[in-house]
Amino acid sequence: MITKKIIIYSLFLILSVTSLVHAASDDGTTYANLGNGMKLVLKENHSSPMITSVVFVNAGARYENEKTNGMTHFLEHLLFNGTSTRDRIELNETIKEHGGYINAFTRKDLTAYLVLMPKEYIDTGLAIQADQLFNSALPEDEFPKEKKIVIEEIRKSNDVPSTLADYYFNEVVFEGTPYARTVLGTAEHISSLTRADVIEYYKKYYIPNNMTALIIGDFETERMIETFDRYFGHYEKGKMPKIDLVNFMIPDGRRIEETAIDTKNFHVDLALPAPHYTDPDYYPYYMLVEYLGSGESSPLTKHIEDKGLASSIYSSLETQRDFSMLRISATTDSEKNARAVIWEVEKILSNPEFLTPSYDAFRGMIVSKKTQEIYLREKLHYYGFIIAPMMVSTGYEFVETLVDSLENVEQAEMAEVASKYFSDIKYVGTLVKPAEFEEDEVLSAGITETKKVTFDNGLEVIIKQSPDSRVLAVNIFGKNRAAMEPPGKDGITDFLNRMLEKGTENYDKETLSEKLANIGAQLTVTDNPYIPYDDRYTSKQYAFVKFETIDEYASEGLELLSEMMIRPALDSAEVENVRREMMAALGMASASTYQTARNSFYEMMFGPNHAFSKVPLGTQRSIATISADNLKAYHKRFYAPNNMIMTVCTNLEAEWVLSRLQKTFGQMQQVSLGKIEIPAPDTPTGIVKSNTPMDKEQVYIYLGAPTIGINHPDYAALDVATEILSSRLGLELREVQGLAYSVGAGLSTAPDFGWFLVTMGTGTDNYQVAYDGIMAEIDKIRDAAVSEDELRRAINSIWGSSLTRQLSRINQAYYMTFYEFMGPGYDYKDEYIEKVKGVTIDDVLRAARTYLPSEDYYLATVGLR
Structure with missing residues (x-):
């Protein structure tokens, strides 16, 4: 729906932009075509000082054949290995050191390349993105390594039963069409690809007139079009590949x-x-x-x-x-x-x-x-991912x-x-x-302000009002999750959270669902067990409830949230439905090398009787014993007001929100909880090992040790050291040796202690080389100072990741609650980033030598080593 054509908008653009025409729609979206045929879609969003550019290439499994299946995805990997003017490290690390994020993904119909940058560095991001798309060197010496990485990705995919079920479905339903093929291809396909084949495919499909860019963020449209043309407009258009019609029909019967x-x-x-x-x-x-x-x-x-x-x-x-x-x-x-x-x-x-x-x-x-x-x-970067297909x-x-x-x-x-x-x-x-089975009236706020109050019943409430978004986001933490679960009832917190949306004392499940839908509410009470590795927010220390609506429905939304939190029905029929749901999730988890290794690691490090050795989802035995009465008794204690922290991010005035919360959550009765202590784990003497045999294509490694927590003055330095180590592990073990699809190091924290982790999935035949490589990199960062470039990249990577994680209001609410729970306070984010920016090379070396393990650590592995 185009309402106006802009033919001339400045003499400068007439001279510098070749045959560029654009038009704006009623909703503020602008559509533009560069002179070389590349299409632009631009959408201003000034709520966060970030800009994302997602370039879609019409290339995917649909455009392959049986011989070349998997080539598009393989090429996507190769495009991160350097260009004619930038090597692999410069291509990837320059984005990180400017606080940005770079990634790509392949689907059956498309390949997408994304950069997300602080707005002051968008020129850097676009220059790299254009160079990556049009000038990639595709170095032959990188082919063996990238083949190993992609084959590891295929192995990981083949270890997930739901993925194999999806592959079979596509083979049957789309038989005879390109959609029957997988995006990844097979190990045999990838092994047989030649550089000549890949270059031919690259030149055929990576032409500007076969691309569309979606640009969203904090920019002025006219200037962004000019900027985009400067970096992308001089590449010549090519001959468009032929796109054959896919004749697909569901036959009768x-x-x-x-x-x-x-x-x-x-x-x-x-x-x-x-x-x-x-x-x-x-x-x-x-x-x-x-x-x-x-x-x-x-x-x-x-x-x-x-x-x-x-x-x-x-x-x-x-x-x-x-x-x-x-x-x-x-x-x-x-x-x-x-x-x-x-x-x-x-x-x-x-x-x-x-x-x-x-x-x-x-x-x-x-x-x-x-x-x-x-x-x-x-969520600027996720938006492109979701709408891409x-x-x-x-x-x-x-x-x-x-x-x-x-x-x-x-x-x-x-x-x-x-x-x-x-x-x-x-x-x-x-x-x-x-394979083997047995049968069976609302006021908007004009300024940004944050308030923290504690109600008489002990409920901690934090409210951030700002005029930047229409979303009302509420995050609630129930504190000391694993420690409060009764003996033998592991997983009862997860069970209770799933029950919150199954009806209340005043609304049955269907009525509650309709009321939530009528205000467009989005409720999240668990991570998604059907998405591998989607457990970013799950913690043994707290349970979360995330609730979103928009400000015009704030009254109804807060009333419904209070209904679910204060008066859940917890009836027996729904208990059985949720039990089945959890049993299915536990069944999937038991087949995961990643989750099995994680559980084994925590049991080793904390010991069998420690709260943190519990599995958040519980076990099939514990879930089988949980009754409606158990849930009702646990609900009164766990979601007692003096065991909760609530954060609200909104466009509305804080006082109005507080008055609403006081009438509902403020009337809850405080309960006696007693003193809850979480002891720190013991540092092992030597290497404490555990291996769980599992007939899978990969071995999963969990390696780590206790260390300092977020409130320790050295934590920022250790965080930077760990970020550098993680980058080195990815470079050496993934990019150079091709031993893994994913490998990394990180820190986890409790208020009074923390722990260091390295995780990696690798082929069974690569285990010893991978393990030795991990230890070599840990020793290296302990023994020698890092470079100024590494330090800068690590600091900016932590800063950029912090910005990215908190793009949405609901995540802002989550992390404010997190910092309040951990002890530094809800407003710690900016203070912490300043601490990170102040870390020196000497700080990194001291932290690495003091806190990273070289001889005393826990090692959990799962698979056939």
Whole structure:
């Protein structure tokens, strides 16, 4: 929807920008074309002093063949190995040393390259991004190393049962099309790739007229177009690659293909026909898919998950350039239930009554889509990741107007579309089984200000008011999580958190879900166990509850949050549903080398009776024993007001928010908690080892030792030393030797102590070399001073990571709560960064020699060494 054309905007631009035309839409998005055909989409966002540039290349598995499968992703890796003017280290570390972030990802239809920079360094970021895309050297001596890294990534992927189930689904459903191929390819494919093949592919697809850049952040559009043209505009356009139409249709009938893999669960996936995004039916169909999997009140949840037939089930609408497809996926615990899931899906889709939402549920879905878009836009780098597939398939204007188009959908249109597509149900699906199994009135704030108060009942409340965003974000910590769990009830905190959204004393689950949807609320009570390594926020020290809505719904949102926190229903039927959900998550965790190594490490370091040796999710034995009465008793203690810290980030006046919280949370009764002490772990004498055999393609390594915590005066110096070590490990063991897809060092902290960690996944045949390499790098940083360049890069990397983590209001609230809990205070972030910036080379050497282990440490490994 273009409202004006800007032909001439300054004499300077006429002279310097070749054939550049751009236009602005009503929502402030500007679309521009450089003279070489490169497309720009620009969106100003001044809430944070950061700018992200995401360049999408029309290259992916769709454009490969059987011989070259995996080449696009392999090329993505190679583009981080240096250009004709910058070596690998300069390419990657220059971004970090300026506080930025650089990354890339490959999908079946696209490859995306991202830089996120503080606005004062965006020129540096764009110069490197353009150089990377158009001038990569693809050095032949890097090929063996990168092949090893990608093969390690393939191995890691092949160790995840849900990924293998997804691969099988794509092979069956997309047979005969490019979408049947994986993005990663196979180890055999990667091993056989030649430099000549890769260069040919690179020159064919990496041309400016085959690229689109999405630029979001704190900039002035006219100046950014000029800047972008300076770095990208002089590269010549090329001959556009031919894009063959993908003819994909779901045939008549209902077909299920089956296979068996190394998994503990049963995976059901169904593919059903859906309208193309240009079809008027697309929007009501989209709403239908949203309703099918819209949460606690959705048909799939009510008729399948709540009946205990599946531990999880969801629906998604896959929108590609040439076709659309409805996918319904479920995870369950038996073949009987898997087949019952398929039968129930058929029953739901063929019954109009099940597919007709109430008016409130219908409007709630619209509000949810609108508010989710607002939340997502705060996270500049994630926004590009999330919208990438649809944007490349449909164009940005379609994505930008999607919510407005959905808002015009009528309930009757949903019914018509359901009748049209599901009157004669047809699908292709897969059933993946275990290889061996047994059957069974609001005021806005104009200034930035932060207040901290403690209510009479002991609740600590921190409120940051600022006019930079419409989001109202609330983060709550329940303190001393593992220490407060009763004996034999490990995981009860996680259980309780999952129960918070299952209904309250005043609202049943469906009503609560609708009310949350009606205000576009986003509630997060656990990390996602279905995303590998998504446990950034999970801690043995506290439990978190994150709640987001927008300021216009603040009153309703705070009332609903208080309902869930103060008066959860905790009824027996929902307890059983959550128990099944947790058992499934525990089953997945038991197959993970990463999680098994982590659990083994903590049990060794803290000892079997220490709170921190507990697994946050619990064990299958402990979860099996938890009752509704246990949860009710635990809720009164764990979420007592004097055991909570609450942080609110909002555009509203702090006094107004405080008055609302006082009427709800302020009326809670304080309880006697007693003194809770968390003893520091003992430093071992020598190397304490543990190995858990597991028949996987990788060995996972957890190596570490106790050290100082965040309140120690040397912590900033140790943090910088650890950042330098982590960078060296990545450079030497990943980039040079190709031993791992991921390797790194880090610090974890409690208020009074901390611990140092190195983690790495590597092939079974690489274990000894990897272990020796880790110890060599630790010894090196203890024995010799670091360079000025390394110090600067590490400091700016910590600074940039801090900025990136706190782009969104909800993460700002989380980290303010974190610092308050740890002891330095909610406003410690900026003070800590200043401490980091003051670290010297001598400080790093002293911290490394004093606190990094060389002879006394714990070593946990999982796999066949």
